[in-house]
Amino acid sequence: MWYRYLVNQWKMVNHKMDNLFDVIVVGSGVIGSSVAYHLSESKKHEVLLIDKGFPLSGTSGSTQAWVWVHSKTPSWYGELSMLSAELYPFLEKKIGDVEYKRTGGIAPFFNEAERESALRLAEKQAEVGIEIEVLNREEVLEKEPSLSPEIAGATFSKIDGNVNPFRLVELYVKAARKNGVHCSFYNPVNDIEKSGDIFQVKTQKGSFRSKKIVLAGGPWSKELGKMLGMDMPVKQVRGQILVTEPLQPFLKYTIGGIRQADNGEVLIGYSKEEVGYDRRSTLDVMQQTARMAIDFIPALSKANIVRCFSGIRVMPEDGFPILDEVPGMEGAYVIAMHSGITLSPLIGTLMTELLTEGETSINLSRFSLERFNGIQSR
């Protein structure tokens, strides 16, 4: 019976005004969902959000989900992250409880030599308004007594925190739908064509037309880019995360590589491997990660590991976000970035400004495709 409900819903999308939308967003991860939601806020645009799976089946469903700021460098990137983090409390008022917690963040270091860089970081970030304290061992242990006495110190900032990525994306989509966004899930986009000013988006479940398109394909950005005849300058970088059984709450802060979720589970991970789109876990990395967890927090040695998951980061070649119109193809935009959880409120806002007003409150030249060489357009 619900099947029929879904079919009806589907017909609704299919029968809409000869299938012409103002904007089609491809990809319903945290980035695409945020763009769709922010676009829908004015309720002025007909928006269609398409995903080949269900929201969260990509990277946004397998992430650490810190909203992390203070150690992001250079400082313009730190500033960007801070601006986004500052949007979270407002976002929560609009879309509902995404379990955002500004816990404060601790990034430990293990030797004295690193203290120098820590001080330099604090100085640089202060210029853009990010407040960082450089703590010595005693100060760190006072804040977070479970940390290893082996650490030499840490940088600390109040601005860092974390969020529940499942709630975040779910509520972006829910709010977007409420504002009239059409959704088509379990529906891969196979090709995109442009004739005149109109884009034809060919999907498994039929063709849709739109005036503008936004590609937010996460780790599949390269494939989607190819449909527009461009080579997206992104890499796929696997990360593996260990999850413990629920433990009594004992971590107050968000710590480098480690955080404790609301239900008591501790998530640990800091691996990077370029192995393509392979979401398997390996014992090699799991063992190293366990080692690292104990080095950071000795008490974790007694915790049981319940599961492990892997996610594929979409990593622009220089590590910084891409948000740009495709050269030579007016109305087609691509967005891809690492740290999309942190950045999604801001990115959704900027993209909406760009699509509806043609200009943005923050200069986007740093996010341009131009900065990479050898991008070919059709």
Added chain:
Amino acid sequence: METDILVIGGGPAGMSAAITADRAGARVILVDESFSLGGQLRQQTQHFAPLPGSEEKVRGTALGNDLIKKLEASKVKILKKHIMIGSYRNENIGVTDGEKTFAIQSQKNIIAPGAAEKAKIFPGWTIPGVMTAGAAQILINRERVLPGKNAVMLGSNDYSLEVARQLKACGVTIKAIVEDKEQMISSDMELLHDMKNVPVYLNSTIESATGKEELNKVVVKTPAGLYEMEADLICIANGFDPIIEPFEIMGCNLAYHKELGGWLPEYNVYFQTSNPSCYIAGNAAGITTIGPVLLTGEIAAIGALEELGFMEQEEAEAQRKELWKELAEIEKRENEKTFRARSELIEGFHQKIGMAFPEEFNMVNGGAHNG
């Protein structure tokens, strides 16, 4: 740690594979998570027949002990209380003994983790006193603990009736057998006879199971209305499903075959999965009876031995032919549908990978379709 053949699972299938491999001169390591070998045979006090090469009935526990003796007399390196928890990037299997985690480097793996009992949900299925039939059997035969005094059996397959009989022998009252199908699943005359005084509710389900801290009331929904009864034990016998996690970890393709228990790895006539280094045996390769379980272990071992050069092709073919013949005979006799589903799975996989059928299989397989 390094070996020619690594066997995961020390149930009848794994033990039979390990014994076969050792006999041909391969170095074998057998890993099992329990403190004793035997797998699910350890609590099977009932008699089994037919076994390969014999029509004589043997007690499950005795059969297990017999295999363990053979194994202990062999050169097989036995690692009890070791669990396979995953695999490394180079596909080596990783095991843990509770103290440390390490890789076992092997040429071939034979994976025989057995099957798990399928859950069945109804209001109250999570309260203490509700358990699988297997759990109840382990309690009476291994732990020597009585799980309750008044039992309701949910499901009427052979296994349900067997456990009901064993519970009865321990003094437990069987209040009812509840079956949602139109008729009893079991057709075993002996078991049915033993249950002849027990009320059977067909086309029925458990409406609710309640109790303060432990189960004390069961409401059964029947076509004639609701029946309430006092009971402190519900045994769920909803069948078994093959354990697939270790195969998924090793990257083996899975397929769905209802008659074999649900999802399970695809494999060819050599019981080799889509990952050429992994063979499969026992209930993991399709829920069946003990005779075929033992035979699949042998066939898998022969495949691995042949590929590693421990057995000449001719010899392997001859042995395989005999084993397949026996497997077909027993399985067709005991459960024709299982054998047909197994043949379909194998045929489908051969077609998919474009692998020719060896002659010996054409014979047994053709036999399955023709009768």
Added chain:
Amino acid sequence: MDKSTIVCRCEEINIDEIETAIKNGAETFDDIKRLTRCGMGPCQSKTCFYPVNEIIAEYTGMPLNEVSLPRLRMPLKMVRMSTLAQDSEGSNVVSVFGESVEDGES
């Protein structure tokens, strides 16, 4: 059956919650898992996988063999952190701080 009947005993997720996820468009075990936590408990969906897939099949009209499997994850059995760490080759500890200075990672 009563909609408050538990399906996933580890995470205490009932039929109603699973049906709501399906109403919202989820068609696979993993998608329901991300919405409800069903299957994320200590048994790692070994118990609830078939019951959940049966509900999906019933509601969407898909045959059981087309309802996709949950992604099965390591470790196959719960394992202690120290047990996992023991025998691992070296430690790869990097302070996040050190890394992030290089490439703006989080």
